[in-house]
Amino acid sequence: xxxxxxxxxxxxxxxxxxxxxxxxxxxxxxxxxxxxxxxxxxxxxxxxxxxxxxxxxxxxxxxxxxxxxxxxxxxxxxxxxxxxxxxxxxxxxxxxxxxxxxxxxxxxxxxxxxxxxxxxxxxxxxxxxxxxxxxxxxxxxxxxxxxxxxxxxxxxxxxxxxxxxxxxxxxxxxxxxxxxxxxxxxxxxxxxxxxxxxx
Amino acid sequence: xxxxxxxxxxxxxxxxxxxxxxxxxxxxxxxxxxxxxxxxxxxxxxxxxxxxxxxxxxxxxxxxxxxxxxxxxxxxxxxxxxxxxxxxxxxxxxxxxxxxxxxxxxxxxxxxxxxxxxxxxxxxxxxxxxxxxxxxxxxxxxxxxxxxxxxxxxxxxxxxxxxxxxxxxxxxxxxxxxxxxxxxxxxxxxxxxxxxxxxxxxxxxxxxxxxxxxxxxxxxxxxxxxxxxxxxxxxxxxxxxxxxxxxxxxxxxxxxxxxxxxxxxxxxxxxxxxxxxxxxxxxxxxxxxx
Numbered sequence: 072x073x074x075x076x077x078x079x080x081x082x083x084x085x086x087x088x089x090x091x092x093x094x095x096x097x098x099x100x101x102x103x104x105x106x107x108x109x110x111x112x113x114x115x116x117x118x119x120x121x122x123x124x125x126x127x128x129x130x131x132x133x134x135x136x137x138x139x140x141x142x143x144x145x146x147x148x149x150x151x152x153x154x155x156x157x158x159x160x161x162x163x164x165x166x167x168x169x170x171x172x173x174x175x176x177x178x179x180x181x182x183x184x185x186x187x188x189x190x191x192x193x194x195x196x197x198x199x200x201x202x203x204x205x206x207x208x209x210x211x212x213x214x215x216x217x218x219x220x221x222x223x224x225x226x227x228x229x230x231x232x233x234x235x236x237x238x239x240x241x242x243x244x245x246x247x248x249x250x251x252x253x254x255x256x257x258x259x260x261x262x263x264x265x266x267x268x269x270x
Numbered sequence: 271x272x273x274x275x276x277x278x279x280x281x282x283x284x285x286x287x288x289x290x291x292x293x294x295x296x297x298x299x300x301x302x303x304x305x306x307x308x309x310x311x312x313x314x315x316x317x318x319x320x321x322x323x324x325x326x327x328x329x330x331x332x333x334x335x336x337x338x339x340x341x342x343x344x345x346x347x348x349x350x351x352x353x354x355x356x357x358x359x360x361x362x363x364x365x366x367x368x369x370x371x372x373x374x375x376x377x378x379x380x381x382x383x384x385x386x387x388x389x390x391x392x393x394x395x396x397x398x399x400x401x402x403x404x405x406x407x408x409x410x411x412x413x414x415x416x417x418x419x420x421x422x423x424x425x426x427x428x429x430x431x432x433x434x435x436x437x438x439x440x441x442x443x444x445x446x447x448x449x450x451x452x453x454x455x456x457x458x459x460x461x462x463x464x465x466x467x468x469x470x471x472x473x474x475x476x477x478x479x480x481x482x483x484x485x486x487x488x489x490x491x492x493x494x495x496x497x498x499x500x501x502x503x504x505x506x507x508x509x510x511x512x513x514x515x516x517x518x519x520x521x522x523x524x525x526x527x528x529x530x531x532x533x534x535x536x537x538x539x540x541x542x543x544x545x546x547x548x549x550x551x552x553x554x555x556x557x558x559x560x
Contacts, residue, residue, distance in 0.1 A: 109552070203556050207398075207553070208395075210349045
């Protein structure tokens with residue numbers, strides 16, 4: 072008799088857990104973490120490009136210290152940042168991270184705009200390669216960010232809708248921060264880097 | 271009367287606004303062949319030539335390359351449009367992610383090579399950029415779109431060809447393993463068992479049937495040991511079959527493996543329908559103009 076009771080209880084609990092969104096949280100949580108790592112990956116890739124880029128540009132330009140230091144500062148700020156998975160559950164740290172990356176985005180696009188004034192630099196094969204890499208990386212960042220925004224949206228909807236929100240409260244699942252629109256604009260302005268060869 | 275006009279203006283404005291919203295994103299065409307030319311820039315001959323080249327390459331290497339020519343990408347940057355296209359088309363094989371899209375926005379005078387995850391190593395952004403600026407753009411400038419695309423595709427093929435990707439054949443036979451045709455094998459084995467027993471007697475007929483089936487399974491890609499066990503099991507089952515076998519069936523109407531080998535993959539269908547294999551993209555590649 073007792074045995075039967077346990078069985079029924081187990082089955083009920085399993086059904087309840089799958090019906091209340093708990094399992095959904097698990098998969099969406101993992102998914103958003105994965106897409107977040109992709110964002111970090113691509114930002115890292117961009118940061119890795121900066122030293123080479125700065126060195127190449129330095130060889131050609133004069134009196135452009137301001138832009139160059141700006142890039143270097145933004146780069147070191149991004150590099151000094153400890154990005155742990157906890158950033159995802161801490162909106163403040165997330166905003167900080169976002170601001171630092173946004174600053175680097177802005178500094179890089181200004182650097183590339185400056186480069187426009189130096190025909191010799193533009194003709195340098197090394198610079199052109201770096202430029203292609205930077206363009207590609209910025210594009211990957213955009214794609215990764217968009218995918219992160221999508222998965223987080225799904226996760227947040229799951230966490231906030233009834234009756235899942237009760238489960239979420241019980242197990243401490245909070246909504247995750249996402250990239251804001253202002254920064255989104257800044258990022259989508261970044262492809263200005265893509266000046267290339269104007270007609 | 272005044273109100274009437276106001277309402278009319280309001281509706282007109284709303285209507286126009288909704289049109290603008292709809293016009294914002296350019297629709298993505300359905301994927302039906304490797305060359306999708308919405309601008310009718312390429313002649314049918316040129317399309318066929320490219321199509322055949324890409325088809326041959328896919329059969330050889332397994333990697334899917336497609337070309338899309340659109341008039342414009344609208345409000346979107348070509349990279350944004352391009353990633354939407356590949357998210358819908360899913361070029362390249364699943365998990366291998368070896369798809370490439372060559373996108374040309376003719377009126378925008380922009381182009382892009384979108385590279386799947388799996389090929390980002392063989393076609394780094396720098397190479398994609400060079401293919402655009404060295405192979406494609408000069409021909410595009412002269413109005414030779416077919417030539418530019420052809421040269422670009424050739425260089426892409428050259429790069430991908432040097433990469434050790436999983437062979438397309440093994441990928442296909444994975445999709446069609448022994449398990450898929452097991453019912454046919456069992457049924458066919460039963461019939462041949464009866465026939466062979468009728469022809470050669472219970473013991474020899476069963477042994478023959480067992481070794482034939484084992485050999486067939488082995489040919490289909492099962493390891494030798496597994497095939498041997500299968501053959502022995504088939505031998506015993508044939509031995510135990512009721513009745514004395516079907517006598518009088520001459521000839522060899524042994525069901526061969528014809529029909530299961532290789533085919534059945536969408537790509538081997540040249541004209542009718544071709545589809546992406548489920549490859550993923552992460553925004554790799556390069557854009558350019560002419």
